[in-house]
Amino acid sequence: MELNTIAPEVKKKTAKRVGRGIGSGTGKTSGRGHKGQKSRAGGYHKVGFEGGQMPLQRRVPKFGFKNINRINYRIINLDNIQKLIDEKKISKELNLKIMEDMRFIKPKQMLKVLGKGKLNSSIKVFAHKFSDKAKSEIESKGGEALLI
Numbered sequence: 001m002e003l004n005t006i007a008p009e010v011k012k013k014t015a016k017r018v019g020r021g022i023g024s025g026t027g028k029t030s031g032r033g034h035k036g037q038k039s040r041a042g043g044y045h046k047v048g049f050e051g052g053q054m055p056l057q058r059r060v061p062k063f064g065f066k067n068i069n070r071i072n073y074r075i076i077n078l079d080n081i082q083k084l085i086d087e088k089k090i091s092k093e094l095n096l097k098i099m100e101d102m103r104f105i106k107p108k109q110m111l112k113v114l115g116k117g118k119l120n121s122s123i124k125v126f127a128h129k130f131s132d133k134a135k136s137e138i139e140s141k142g143g144e145a146l147l148i
């Protein structure tokens with residue numbers, strides 16, 4: 001025995017050859033047992049089938065309504081805008097490009113400004129929507145609330 005002749009012991013699993021005579025152990029019924037739905041070709045049931053009993057997904061009641069045309073806005077409050085100004089991340093204006101760079105919104109995502117908190121500085125804010133309180137607060141500090 002030499003070092004270059006040593007090879008790892010690999011036991012490769014081969015696929016069962018079914019239906020090749022009774023001596024093979026998987027002949028005759030080919031490992032499917034005797035009779036019944038599972039022994040037949042193409043004989044199986046769909047996912048969720050419970051033997052004729054009413055399936056769970058049909059028994060459980062469904063509620064509500066999902067509006068497929070709903071627009072989900074990413075919201076930012078005035079106190080968050082003030083925090084960004086205090087941390088010197090923004091100075092004169094807040095637009096979608098800046099928000100994307102800070103990873104606050106994703107591209108093509110809608111932005112809405114809400115009026116929670118106080119704003120101490122004048123700033124130009126670009127957004128898709130403003131609450132009435134947010135708009136009046138921004139404009140009272142000498143800033144601009146511009147719709148996109």
